[in-house]
Amino acid sequence: MQLPIYQADAFTSILFAGNPAALVPLQQWLADDLLQSIAAENNLAETAFTVPATDGFELRWFTPAAEVPLCGHATLASAHLLWTELGYQSEMIRFFTRSGELRVRRAGDLIQMDFPAQPPAALPLGPEYRAALGAEPQRALAAAGNRDMVVLEFADAAQVAALQPDFRAVAALPYRGVICTAAGGDFDCDFVSRFFAPAIGIDEDPVTGSAHTLLTPFWATELDKTCLRARQISARGGELECELVGERVLMRGRAVTYLRGQITL
Numbered sequence: 001m002q003l004p005i006y007q008a009d010a011f012t013s014i015l016f017a018g019n020p021a022a023l024v025p026l027q028q029w030l031a032d033d034l035l036q037s038i039a040a041e042n043n044l045a046e047t048a049f050t051v052p053a054t055d056g057f058e059l060r061w062f063t064p065a066a067e068v069p070l071c072g073h074a075t076l077a078s079a080h081l082l083w084t085e086l087g088y089q090s091e092m093i094r095f096f097t098r099s100g101e102l103r104v105r106r107a108g109d110l111i112q113m114d115f116p117a118q119p120p121a122a123l124p125l126g127p128e129y130r131a132a133l134g135a136e137p138q139r140a141l142a143a144a145g146n147r148d149m150v151v152l153e154f155a156d157a158a159q160v161a162a163l164q165p166d167f168r169a170v171a172a173l174p175y176r177g178v179i180c181t182a183a184g185g186d187f188d189c190d191f192v193s194r195f196f197a198p199a200i201g202i203d204e205d206p207v208t209g210s211a212h213t214l215l216t217p218f219w220a221t222e223l224d225k226t227c228l229r230a231r232q233i234s235a236r237g238g239e240l241e242c243e244l245v246g247e248r249v250l251m252r253g254r255a256v257t258y259l260r261g262q263i264t265l
Contacts, residue, residue: 013256057094066200
């Protein structure tokens with residue numbers, strides 16, 4: 001069996017920046033263990049798989065270690081590749097996922113994704129966070145019913161940039177992903193973030209779209225504005241435009257194609 005595979009850098013207009021994601025377009029679903037093996041072999045933060053559906057595509061995302069319910073950068077990369085490499089013509093793509101229907105549109109030279117907002121609420125701030133991150137956060141927050149991600153707010157962007165996590169301790173926290181954030185400060189944006197998820201095979205994710213479904217409503221409230229410019233200040237770095245519209249988060253960014261290839265099974 002031979003399968004096409006593509007790779008793109010998401011949330012960037014420059015190759016070798018942003019967050020790389022693979023797309024494997026399928027005609028029908030393969031066994032879950034085979035999908036997971038392909039993702040592990042790719043060894044990227046996310047590999048996306050699509051299957052054609054009525055009026056759109058079914059979409060699933062896998063890290064090297066697990067399937068995840070939502071992934072922003074691999075959704076953006078998938079839409080970019082469907083338009084630029086696979087001949088999809090509509091200006092809007094409907095993706096059917098474990099997190100519901102996601103709609104992605106062209107917005108000038110940007111790609112706009114429409115995700116459900118996950119407003120986070122305060123949690124008790126225990127000593128385990130300082131032990132895991134090496135610095136004291138000011139607040140811990142999580143969205144109701146979401147045990148996948150916790151938000152840790154720090155005093156300033158410089159503190160977030162300087163974090164040196166103990167990844168074993170981060171993996172032991174009761175969340176699969178840890179979002180560290182602060183106001184933008186000298187980074188010329190409204191807020192910055194970093195994202196750590198060693199429990200699912202990703203020590204640090206370069207740019208994390210799904211994290212911004214929590215960060216956007218949080219910073220919209222903190223800064224009293226609904227349109228926000230965000231930077232994820234990983235080594236590769238990435239830029240997002242975020243907008244809170246009612247109970248939805250619109251995320252806009254760019255992508256650059258890196259690879260076209262073939263998998264032989």
